[in-house]
Amino acid sequence: MTADLELDCRGLFCPRPVIELAQRIGEVEVGQTVAVASTDAAAAYDIPAWCRMRGQEYVGTEPDNDGVPRYLVRRVS
Amino acid sequence: MYLDSASSEPLHPAAREALLAALDRGYADPRRLHASARDARLILDNAREAVAGALGVRRDEVSFTPSGTDAVHRGLLGLLSGYTSLPSKSAHVITVAHPAVEHSSVLHALAWRPDLRARPLRVHRDGRVDLDHLTQLGDHDLLALQSANHEVGTLQPVAQAAAGGRPVFMDACASMGRLPLPDGWSVAAGSAHKWGGPAGVGVLLVRKGAPWRSPFPADDRVDERVSGFENVPAVLAAAAALQAVVAERDEVNARQHALIDRIRSRLSQISDTEVVGDPVERLPHLLTCSFLYVDGEAIVDALNRRGFEVASGSACTASTLEPSHVLAAMGALTHGNIRLSLTRGATEADVDAFLAVLAPTVAEIRKDAGM
Secondary structure (H helix, E strand, C coil): CCCCEHHHHHHHHCCCCHHHHHHHHHHHCEEEEEEEEECCHHHHHHHHHHHHHHEEEEEEEECCCCCCCCEEECCCC | CEEEECCCCCEEEEEEEEHHHHHHCCCCCCCCCCCCHHHHHHHHHHHHHHHHHHCCCCCHHHHEEEEHHHHHHHHHHHHHHHHCHHHHCCCCCCCCEEEEECHHHHHHHHHHHCCCEEECCCCCCCCCCCCHHHHHHHHEEEEEEECCCCCCCCCCCHHHHHCCCCCEEEEEECCCEEEECCCCEECCCCCHHCCCCCCCCEEEEEECCCCCCCCCCCCCCCCCCCCCCCCCHHHHHHHHHHHHHHHHHHHHHHHHHHHHHHHHHCCCCCEEEEEEEECCEEECEEEEEEEECHHCCCCCCCHHHHHECCCCCCHHHCCCCCCCHHHHHCCCCCCCCCEEEECCCHHHHHHHHHHHHHHHHHHHHHHHCCC
């Protein structure tokens, strides 16, 4: 799935990927998606948790070409 | 201020007194027949009697192990060995159901036996095991279920889960002494330093008639369930602390429960904070929460510099760099996590001093992170 904004957070440890997501989700319109590519083990739990706490929609995860997970978030507010 | 009693409670004065008194007396081999040995044996028997009385179990159901971890390993693997040795069960792969939030000592014990099938159970958002998932599984032989979760404090429905009739191993390390043991278990484990006894003493409880058989090499000691030379003074100190804690727990638990409620309500004033675990059906002394955008190691260090000592389940604070498997299984935020747990003497003034420092500490770390 393509996203409207790609955030490459490879090599960043928690909570940096979530901070990147929070700081930059405003760059897409409501209804558009942000993808966060992250090698951090905590991102698998913390990106869905961030969506729940901040009222955004967690779409799911899929591996990028190099196998690193991409976490997809839709801006809903 | 020490706020990590769930990792280890400071030694109870009753334990200190018993330990000092027994150090000069309890050195001899309690298996020998001379006077010094009989003295050591008497101390050991008294400790067993005291623990049985405090926990409401039979004296012959109590064994002392060299640690809580050993009691967990010996208890769970021994239940497995005993169950497998039943004639009707010998030729079948044993399935052990357990919630994903069990303590790592339980998970390591299960992983150590590749011949068994471990079936992780889902938990609800508050950490309580999903009993519907257990019913759906249907095919498990044994259940491993903690009395209370060590990280988030949520009490588990042991008696309800045991009603299915399968033998239950209960890791009671987080609650033993603090709360009465629930019904329904066949084998249980506890750890003395969690209730204010000395480290190096675990309690293994095996219900009369439970299918338990030692999973480890035998030893010719006083108690055939365990091995190694008995640490008689420490065992007596553990028993003295347990008796004292049980006698004091109505007052201590009510005070701690109210103090944790006070912290919970004040945490709701810090933005983007998630308090995890059941707010009511929980251990009295413990609270876990996570702050968005906060680095777990940074907050533990910052609080420590300001004089407050807390634990954390965040990945950056773990030797494995993996986040807490408990928080992960609950779907809780894993970064910026702290667990604080009150000692028996904690006061409202202590809690207020902590709260006064917490909000500015969180704000400062968020500001440094650009949030």
